[in-house]
Amino acid sequence: MRGLARAVALVLLALYGCATPAPEPKPAPVSKPARDDLIVLLPDPEGKAAALSVTHGADQRVLSAPYAAARIKEEGRLDTVDITPDEVNRVFGEVVAALPPRPVSFLLYFLEGKDQLTAESQQVVQQIFDEIKRRPAPEIVIIGHTDRVGTVPYNDALSLRRAEKVRDDLKNVLGIPAEQIQVAGRGEREPLVPTEDEVAEPRNRRVEISVR
């Protein structure tokens, strides 16, 4: 009986409650988030000048210092704010973690007139291949070069042979499909160290491997 009386009382209270206009303001706008755009400039890893312009309607701010930030919390209001690296990590940690590794490039050097690596380059080639292997879905461009000993057509052919040698090693050692690797030979056209014609220059006998 007591239980029933309590239930009836609750129902009456509920009905009464419903019939009475609530004095509090409607809660709906509080539960929905308002606009909140946040734009943060990060430090350039190489220390180069970085900048970002942010335009909101007729307003514009230029962010040019590390961790300079702009915030738009309501229409027509663009504020510059300070943000700490810790806050950046808290808000943007997940999205920063999803950034792919930056593109990199490597140089390998060759013996004069040959498509055979120098002893020094033989020492590092495995390290370079390991780095390529670590990257997800690597796209590779290999460009061969020569010094200026020999004719232009001879060096064009030699530079391409050098690039193809590295491609074949990548294919055989790492099992990277050939269609993920582009190969080109530039002959003696783009020396790292400019020289007179017919000058032997070991630093120009090279292959550049770009990976992204």
Added chain:
Amino acid sequence: MAQRSFGVSFGLLIALTASVLISTPAPARADDVGQIKVAKGAVHLERSGRKVPAPVGAKVQQGDVLVTGPDGSVGIIFLDASLLSVGPSSVLAIDRFVFDSTTNQGAFETSLKRGKLAAVSGKIAKQSPDAMKVRTPAAVLGVRGTEFLVRTIEPGD
């Protein structure tokens, strides 16, 4: 007609050079502007009104819209070596990507409709400041370089 023989041999030289220099056909299709390198959780692309899977290795094209679920994130490297990643519960449209790899000139425009974006600008922004733009429903960003973060929350999101 000394001119003519010069022209012919020069033409031949160019043809020979071209055959030496171009040995492997480019693997990417002309429409491809980037490749997905990181994909976590629920991620897909919307392309011409169709839902397309977006695993690691998938190519991205101008006009694609990247969509992530509450557990999703995705990272892309574009042809100009810019990097973009999109965080959970986000929508990013690749509105425009044009790039000349010889001159490094081009245009790169994206819209973050909701969620979070991290970006590292590449050759397009380096060559022409403000050629890279990011829009949110409230703001337009002109990118002069190099790394930045964007979050957008729409009223009622």
